[in-house]
Structures are given as C-alpha cells and as structure tokens.
Amino acid sequence: DQQVKQNSPSLSVQEGRISILNCDYTNSMFDYFLWYKKYPAEGPTFLISISSIKDKNEDGRFTVFLNKSAKHLSLHIVPSQPGDSAVYFCAASSLNTGNQFYFGTGTSLTVIP
Amino acid sequence: EADIYQTPRYLVIGTGKKITLECSQTMGHDKMYWYQQDPGMELHLIHYSYGVNSTEKGDLSSESTVSRIRTEHFPLTLESARPSHTSQYLCASSERRGDGYTFGSGTRLTVV
Numbered sequence: 001d002q003q004v005k006q007n008s009p010s011l012s013v014q015e016g017r018i019s020i021l022n023c024d025y026t027n028s029m030f031d032y033f034l035w036y037k038k039y040p041a042e043g044p045t046f047l048i049s050i051s052s053i054k055d056k057n058e059d060g061r062f063t064v065f066l067n068k069s070a071k072h073l074s075l076h077i078v079p080s081q082p083g084d085s086a087v088y089f090c091a092a093s094s095l096n097t098g099n100q101f102y103f104g105t106g107t108s109l110t111v112i113p
Numbered sequence: 114e115a116d117i118y119q120t121p122r123y124l125v126i127g128t129g130k131k132i133t134l135e136c137s138q139t140m141g142h143d144k145m146y147w148y149q150q151d152p153g154m155e156l157h158l159i160h161y162s163y164g165v166n167s168t169e170k171g172d173l174s175s176e177s178t179v180s181r182i183r184t185e186h187f188p189l190t191l192e193s194a195r196p197s198h199t200s201q202y203l204c205a206s207s208e209r210r211g212d213g214y215t216f217g218s219g220t221r222l223t224v225v
Contacts, residue, residue: 002155009153034213041122043203043216044156051211089156091213099144099163099210103156 003027004092006104014112019077021107023090026071030092034101035064035075038087047088048075080111116140119204119217126194126224134189134220136204145187146214148203149173156203162187194224 005024013019023033031052036044050057050064050073057064063076077084087108091101117138126132138145143164148156158171162181176198177191187206191198201221205214 004155032210036213036216041219041221043117043119043205043218044214045216046213049211049213093210095210099207100146100158100161101214103148105153105155 001026002105003030003102004090004104006088006090006107008107009105010108010110012110012112013080015082016079019075019080019084019109019111021075021077021088021090021109023073023075023104024071025073025092025102027092027094027102028071029094029096030071030102031095032093033064033066033073034091035062036089036091036103037084038089038106044089077109080109082111082113085109085111117204117206117215117217119202119220121220122218123221124223126222128193128195128224130194132191132194132222134191134202134204134222136187136189136217137185138187138206138215138217139185140206140208140215141184142206142208142215143184144207145181146205146207147171147177147179147187147189148205149175150201150203150219160189194222196224198222198224 035047038044087106147160157173159175160179204217
C-alpha cells in the first residue's frame with residue numbers, strides 16, 4: 001500500500017510562472033519530508049526538506065509547505081525556469097523507519113520557454 | 114561531483130546471465146540502499162544495509178542479493194537475469210536522517 005502519493009503524473013508551466021507540485025501521505029507518523037529532482041538517466045538529487053515542526057521552508061526559488069492535518073505537502077517553484085524541467089519526487093520518513101524514506105511516484109514538470 | 118558511483122550506467126544482457134551491479138561511496142556513510150524504479154512508478158526499496166556485514170531485504174520482493182564486506186562498497190547481484198528484471202537500479206547512501214540520501218547515477222538494466 002503506497003504511503004506517499006503524487007497524484008499528478010505531469011505538469012506544464014510557462015517560464016516565469018509558479019509551479020506547484022503536490023504530495024499526500026497516509027502515515028501520520030511521518031515527520032520528515034524531502035523533495036528530490038531527477039533528470040533522465042541520472043539519479044535523484046536532493047532539493048529541499050521540511051520537518052514536521054515547521055509548516056514552511058524556503059530555499060531561493062523553492063518553497064515547501066507542510067499541512068500536517070491534511071497530510072499534504074507542496075513544492076512551489078517561483079519563478080519557473082526551463083532548467084527546472086525534470087521529475088520531482090517527494091519522500092517521507094518517521095523515526096521508527098530509521099533512515100528509510102518512502103517515495104512517491106513522481107511528477108514530471110515541463111517548463112515551457 | 115559525485116560521491117557515490119554506480120557502474121555500469123547501462124547494461125543489456127541476455128536471459129539467464131549472472132550480473133553484478135556495482136555501487137561505491139566515498140563519504141564513509143554507514144547506511145546504503147538499493148532502489149528499483151520503473152518509469153512513472155515510485156522508487157521501491159529492494160535492499161538496505163546499516164553497516165558492514167549487515168544486509169536486509171526491502172519492501173519490494175527481489176530475486177537479487179547484496180553484500181556489504183566494506184563500508185564503501187555495496188554490490189547487487191542477479192544470479193539469473195530475466196526480462197522482468199529490466200528496470201533502473203539506484204544506489205543511495207546516508208548518514209543521518211536529516212541529510213536524506215545521496216543517490217548514484219543509476220544503472221539502466223535491460224534483459225533480453
């Protein structure tokens with residue numbers, strides 16, 4: 001049973017606009033969340049993280065929002081750039097899963113110049 | 114600059130062959146992982162290790178085996194490859210949960 005879900009397989013956004021990628025989880029014990037970015041034929045690279053003690057974390061153009069009551073997190077990219085075109089995975093873990101993270105199925109973002 | 118290395122990047126092999134996918138990291142991380150990923154699907158954990166001589170199976174049943182004789186090296190072996198093994202295999206390592214994983218570039222395996 002999938003514990004982390006990304007229900008939008010793909011998203012297209014115009015350059016300069018905001019990209020919003022969504023992620024839902026089912027395990028209320030999850031307390032640490034990551035976003036990864038993946039280009040074709042490469043491994044995922046870490047983008048941004050958030051702990052459950054926060055509801056927002058910002059790093060440059062990237063902001064992650066966490067809504068614990070809804071078990072939902074989102075990644076905002078502003079402004080979107082063509083180089084942001086990639087597959088984005090969210091991942092979640094809890095203390096009792098140790099270092100193991102559970103991943104969503106990914107959302108393929110295309111930023112149109 | 115990659116601190117975790119996977120070889121080969123691409124491999125096409127015939128059914129029934131034995132193969133070993135290599136993974137090495139230079140960060141001294143105790144924890145290492147193998148994930149399998151098909152397009153449009155989530156990353157599935159197939160094996161992990163929390164240190165030398167420690168290996169465990171992950172959530173996804175796999176016919177592969179792993180070994181961890183040295184901290185830096187975590188190879189994955191398929192004794193008899195089948196077309197159903199065609200996938201991308203990603204190796205990762207970590208030290209602390211807060212740091213997340215560092216992934217290798219992956220091995221794209223095709224079994225014909």
